[in-house]
Amino acid sequence: MEGPKVSYRCNVRQYFNEEMLTYKEATTLSSFDDALEELKLLKENGKYTFVLIPEGEVVDPGDRGYIGRHRSAFLRSSKDLASLVSKISGVMREIFAAEKVIAKAWNTAVGAVHQQADKDSMRALQSQPNGYEITFTLLNPQPSHVRASWNIQEATKRYLSPLLSALHDYTNIKVKSQYLHSTNIGVRPKVDQVGGYALNIDQLPHIINPIEAFLGSHVSNNPNLNFILYIPLRDQSPLFIYNQNGEKVASNAFLSPRWGGFLVHNVRVEENASLPVDVQIDERPVMQVFAAQLRLLLGVSPLHHGLAVEEAPAGNAVITDWELDLWLRSHCLENLASSVATLNSLAQLLEKIGNIVINDDIGREVERAVEQIQISHTALSQGQLRDAYLSSRQAKQFSEKAFFDPSLLELLYFPEDQKFAIYIPLFLPIGIPVVMSVLQSLKYLRKKNKQKME
Structure with a gap:
């Protein structure tokens, strides 16, 4: 099964006056990061800011760069645009988006076989609606x-x-x-x-x-x-x-x-x-x-990205804002993959056991699950991470409710090949005398017809 595709949209702008004021008042990158968060200029899940700071400033991020506790990364500006773009791309793909992590979450949910033992996925609980x-x-x-x-x-x-x-x-x-x-x-x-x-x-x-x-x-x-x-x-x-x-x-x-x-x-x-x-x-x-x-x-594991960048610890918050985004993104894909797999299993079950009757309640749950899957896909493509996760959670609930409906479970343990084992002991003792009576009647009729012809 093909893994998730990740696309990015970006824009470049000058600083706002409010941001410059907080920059001049900041004494550390951590305080600057918190001050930018207080401005509430960018508080949406899945949207991030890269702040380029000239060398020699009070809050100089250095050559390594600095990832804040919220949704901002601080890098030293450079005239080497190719190197700067490469570093921005690396931080975005390896840390903020964490493409390897979400691909792993998808593959685990759809049942793909890992090449090696994955401690993080084995340790964390699966998404629970x-x-x-x-x-x-x-x-x-x-x-x-x-x-x-x-x-x-x-x-x-x-x-x-x-x-x-x-x-x-x-x-x-x-x-x-x-x-x-x-x-x-x-x-x-x-x-x-x-x-x-x-x-x-x-x-x-x-x-x-x-x-x-x-x-x-x-x-x-x-x-x-x-x-x-x-x-x-x-x-x-x-x-x-x-x-x-x-x-x-x-x-x-x-x-x-x-x-x-x-x-x-x-x-x-x-x-x-x-x-x-x-x-x-x-x-x-x-x-x-x-x-x-x-x-x-809960699945908030340290990232093994290998980038030479400093990450601000979560501290008393326990989880950073960008870690929360990553948690939502990976669990959203896990929910979607699980929902699709559950609906596919239900379809295969119906093909295998033809006498199962799907009542209206199950049909509505399936329709709701498909609808929420489509809504979640649309929200993901538009960068609406919060709405995408909530829809994926509902999709998983609806799909599991349809699959584990009691009316289906009653028929799962009564397949066609077991009907003979159940009905033969009931009807065979009655059927044998009936068949013998029919045979005796046929013999009698034949004998009687033969006497009339003579």
Whole structure:
């Protein structure tokens, strides 16, 4: 299947007076980027600005260039137009549009076979029209020794609300929290060389299963992402996670693809301390780790472009504006590819099983899906990224609703070749006496006709 085609439209202009005023007042490229965003001259998804700055200025981007947190790139102006155009093209295609990323998203959605393992696509959740659920769990196996508490509601508001607000118009994310006591990870750590305890990389997959049954993530039909803060047992503390090279993991955490994250939080308990020890969790380093893991699980992965350009970190925003555009673009293509594949599967199913009756409700869902696919295509071609994504999300909902309609599922397990296996045991015992009676009647009639002729 042919991949997505990307086209660009560009124009060149002089600066506006408001932009020049902010430029003169800026002391750093970051502050200049934020000031341009406040002007609200360009806030549409999928539209970007390249600002060319002369060499030697206060906010000189240098030879490398600078990618802001919003939708602007800052490059040093040059008389070598060919080199400048090449750099602009590289930033546009490799970072803002990320053609390789969206091509990968399309190929993954249509079922193309990758030449090599793709960690990013295997790690991130697929696009979900109904949204996601996030559960933060404080796992304390020894509440009799450590009485831990955290203000997860305030921490979520402070450190994750920018990300949740950015995605609010495009997906529904519900956040929950819970305490889980007297439940251990079920893995025996090994003693390390410095007197602590170690969890090796081969032990990490066995940590999830013993605790998953207690997390309650099965109560929802939506995908659930679990983020666990684990306080080790007193006789297994301090506990550290080691990577495949035998080195300590700096974050003391690991990520489970499409499931969530796990963070070990060591608590120091003195020998003669009165038990239980009250511990107030410092949420800031914890949420920094969980926010980084959440980015990866939602598909906001670092770009491997190889360009010598500086990128502004997302900071407290968790996700930059151009990363949000990339997320919308790749998930839009994923939704469209999934919708088309679902409708094609439905058509093939109808050709294979001819006795399926399509009722009016299914027909309307198919028509709505096709309509939303066409609307999304049109919006994409016009650069209306937000509208394109919302239409693609509806297309996926309508196509899946049509394919999984209960009236179709009833007939999927009753094909033509199984009718004989069902009906023969019912009618064969009745049919044999009937056939024998018919044969006896025919013999009698023939014999009677023969006697009359004689």
